[in-house]
Structure formats: C-alpha cells, structure tokens
Amino acid sequence: MTLLEATDLRRHYKVRAGRGPFGAKATLRAVDGVSLKIEAGRTLGLVGESGCGKSTTGKLVLGLIAATAGTVRYAGNDMPPTGSAAWRALRPRMQMVYQDPLGALDRRLPVGVQIMEPLAIHGQASPAERRERAAEVMTAVGLQRHQFDRYPHELSGGQRQRVVLARALMTEPDLLVCDEPISALDVSIQAQVVNLLLDLQDRLGIAYLFISHDLRVVRQVSHEVAVMYLGRIVEQGEAESLFAQPTHPYTRALVSAIPVLGPRRERLLLQGDPPNPVDVPSGCAFHTRCPFAVATCRAEAPVLQPTADGRQVACHRADEPALQVAA
Ligand SMILES: Nc1ncnc2c1ncn2[C@@H]1O[C@H](COP(=O)(O)OP(=O)(O)OP(=O)(O)O)[C@@H](O)[C@H]1O
Ligand SMILES: [Mg+2]
Numbered sequence: 001m002t003l004l005e006a007t008d009l010r011r012h013y014k015v016r017a018g019r020g021p022f023g024a025k026a027t028l029r030a031v032d033g034v035s036l037k038i039e040a041g042r043t044l045g046l047v048g049e050s051g052c053g054k055s056t057t058g059k060l061v062l063g064l065i066a067a068t069a070g071t072v073r074y075a076g077n078d079m080p081p082t083g084s085a086a087w088r089a090l091r092p093r094m095q096m097v098y099q100d101p102l103g104a105l106d107r108r109l110p111v112g113v114q115i116m117e118p119l120a121i122h123g124q125a126s127p128a129e130r131r132e133r134a135a136e137v138m139t140a141v142g143l144q145r146h147q148f149d150r151y152p153h154e155l156s157g158g159q160r161q162r163v164v165l166a167r168a169l170m171t172e173p174d175l176l177v178c179d180e181p182i183s184a185l186d187v188s189i190q191a192q193v194v195n196l197l198l199d200l201q202d203r204l205g206i207a208y209l210f211i212s213h214d215l216r217v218v219r220q221v222s223h224e225v226a227v228m229y230l231g232r233i234v235e236q237g238e239a240e241s242l243f244a245q246p247t248h249p250y251t252r253a254l255v256s257a258i259p260v261l262g263p264r265r266e267r268l269l270l271q272g273d274p275p276n277p278v279d280v281p282s283g284c285a286f287h288t289r290c291p292f293a294v295a296t297c298r299a300e301a302p303v304l305q306p307t308a309d310g311r312q313v314a315c316h317r318a319d320e321p322a323l324q325v326a327a
Helices: 054-062 085-093 111-121 127-140 145-149 157-169 187-204 215-221 239-244 249-256 295-299
Strands: 002-016 025-039 043-047 069-074 094-097 175-179 207-211 224-229 232-238
Touching: 002 054, 002 207, 025 043, 025 054, 025 207, 025 224, 025 232, 043 054, 043 215, 054 069, 054 094, 054 175, 054 207, 085 094, 094 157, 111 127, 111 145, 111 157, 127 145, 127 157, 157 187, 187 207, 187 215, 207 215, 215 239, 224 239, 224 249, 232 239, 232 249
Parallel strands: 043 207, 043 224, 094 175, 175 207
Antiparallel strands: 002 025, 002 069, 224 232
C-alpha cells in the first residue's frame, strides 16, 4: 500500500543574488519537481550532495513547510494545508527525526518529560497513561527506565538519539522522516542506531524516508532509493539494483565513491562542487560535471524515463550501456 505519494513538489526561495541590501533578487529552486512514493512499512532512501534539497523535500512531504507547487497524498487522501486543524490532527501519524540529537532536545528538561511531550501536545492520554507509554517506548529503543529523569547532557550521543526516536514513536506514527539520523554519531554507535531503526520497522511496520549522504548506510536500510541533484531526482528505483547497476552518471559517481573491499568495477570521480543553485546550468543540470556530456545535454533537460531494469533515470544517454570513462 502506498502511504505517501508526492507529485511534482516544488519549493522556491527568493534570495539576494547581488551584494548588499539592495542587491537583485534571484530564485533559488531548492526542490524543483520531485515526485516520490513511500510504501507502508518500507524505506525510501534519499541521497545526494549537500544542498541538493534533501531536507527541504523531507519537510515538504510532511507539510512542515508549504510547497510552492505540487501535491502530497497521505494514506489515500490529500495532505491538508500546512497548519490547518486537519493537518495538525494528522501530525501524530508522521514524525521527523533530525540529525543532531542534542540540538533536538531541551537541555533544561529531563528526557522522560521530553519523550512524553508529543502525547501532551496532541492532547492524548492522561498523565499516567503518558508515563506508561513513555516507559514502553523507552524499552523499545533500548533505554532504561532509570534514564527517565536524566538530562540530555548526562547521556551519550547514542542514548540521546534513542531519546529522540522514543519521542517520535510516542504517537505510534506510520512514517518517520529521518534526516541524517546517524551522521552526528560516532561510527561505533551508528551501527547500533541503524539496527534499532531496522528492528523498529520489523516490529512496528513503520515506513521511513531515510535522508543521508552516506550511501553505505542508505544501501543497508533502503528498499527504494531516490538520487537528487540540484533539486531534482535524477535516478530512482529498487535499492539493490540501483547500487548494483547505477545508470545515471551522477549515481555511478556516488556509488563508485563508496569504499569497498576488493577490486573496483569502475572509478568515476566527481569533478568540482555542485553549481550555484540560483544559477542552475542549462539543459541537464549535471552536464558541467558529467564526463559523458554531449551537445544535447547542454541544450535539453532530460526527464525521468523507465529503464530496462525497472528504474527511472533522467539522462539523455541512459540507454547507451557501453558508456565508459576514458582511461
Ligand atoms: N529558508 C531558506 N531560504 C533560502 N534558501 C534555502 C532555505 N532553506 C534551504 N535553502 C536552500 O535550498 C537548497 C537545499 O537545501 P536543503 O537543506 O534541502 O539541502 P540538503 O540536501 O538537505 O543539504 P545537506 O546535505 O547539507 O543537509 C540549498 O541551496 C539551501 O541553501
Ligand atoms: Mg539537509
């Protein structure tokens, strides 16, 4: 069952392009025509370089920020307008987990109080019920009851991320948008939190939108993957096949940069940084960094097209399997 379906989402910002307070205004297309589906109980990984629009997409699908254009359907119905009563009633079903657990928590309050907060906000349950539910979710995420009265700074980074997760689970959500949920954690603790997320999905059937620039982790947790470049999806499809046979040159570059054991199949290095998002290159936005770019790529923007192996790829040269980097 499709839990969430976003169609042609856009979020544009007016930003100052010139210098000084009277500089000219330009449009920054943070998200520029993103369509995606999240199936109930499954994980969609969203990857791409810094600034490509991942967090903005995550906020748009939950209605935490309003879209410039596009629609979101949740469990078969249109997502109510951001901030409306109907939207607020739906909010407990979908929660956001941010990158930095210390920043997401209030330093002055015991973590138990913060875990109970979502039920208090949504006016559900008596104080006794809230406490009981908090104890339940604390156990579910591997926290101990005596940690209820601790303050955030008294816990480790991994424990704090468990607190953030426990709080998100209080309202029994169907969907968690996890925005770089492990990148602030030590490598040794990252694996624990990833395993916890997988375990929670198994037991509770929660769907995840898993945002990360760490492709190894995305590969580990995702059923489907969408690759973003400058506000658009350039490739999406089933995770295993995408990682085994990446098609878009950008995906190929990202995948070839994953540290692996043994010989490399391919080494495709990304040149330079992503272009300025207020001045997106003509045609295919990736052409300035693509080793395979030809005249068409500079002139025409490619649209997502189905590939032979069931993915979708936006590349004029996607059906030329022999494309190789010159040695
Ligand atoms: N409120 C805002 N006003 C203007 N520009 C914004 C705003 N929020 C985001 N942007 C711009 O939109 C683009 C996408 O930002 P976003 O935070 O979605 O990127 P991201 O993919 O999550 O990056 P990162 O991996 O660094 O977290 C960036 O160029 C960013 O500067
Ligand atoms: Mg981000």
